[in-house]
Amino acid sequence: xxxxxxxxxxxxxxxxxxxxxxxxxxxxxxxxxxxxxxxxxxxxxxxxxxxxxxxxxxxxxxxxxxxxxxxxxxxxxxxxxxxxxxxxxxxxxxxx
Numbered sequence: 001x002x003x004x005x006x007x008x009x010x011x012x013x014x015x016x017x018x019x020x021x022x023x024x025x026x027x028x029x030x031x032x033x034x035x036x037x038x039x040x041x042x043x044x045x046x047x048x049x050x051x052x053x054x055x056x057x058x059x060x061x062x063x064x065x066x067x068x069x070x071x072x073x074x075x076x077x078x079x080x081x082x083x084x085x086x087x088x089x090x091x092x093x094x095x096x
Contacts, residue, residue, distance in 0.1 A: 033084075037077035043070040 024032055047070050051063030 033077060033081050037074055037081065040070060040074045040077060044074060046070075 021032075044067060047063060047066035050066055051060055053059055053063065
């Protein structure tokens with residue numbers, strides 16, 4: 001792919017992502033965040049594939065950095081989602 005196609009895909013993804021997220025009500029934020037964390041797992045797979053491309057040292061370094069940052073994003077997102085869901089659990093053991 002040439003750079004113009006890659007830039008077009010990036011711009012389209014950024015625009016669609018902004019439009020979708022801005023229309024989501026706050027009550028649906030937690031389920032949406034959980035779903036987007038699952039989708040972010042695809043980013044990890046793509047980053048791993050980028051590391052395997054034999055384009056030189058810079059590509060390997062950038063691919064490794066992408067793997068690390070995508071993994072941090074996925075793990076951090078799940079931790080935040082778990083913390084948000086914990087806010088909705090009942091306090092104490094009254095059974096009500």
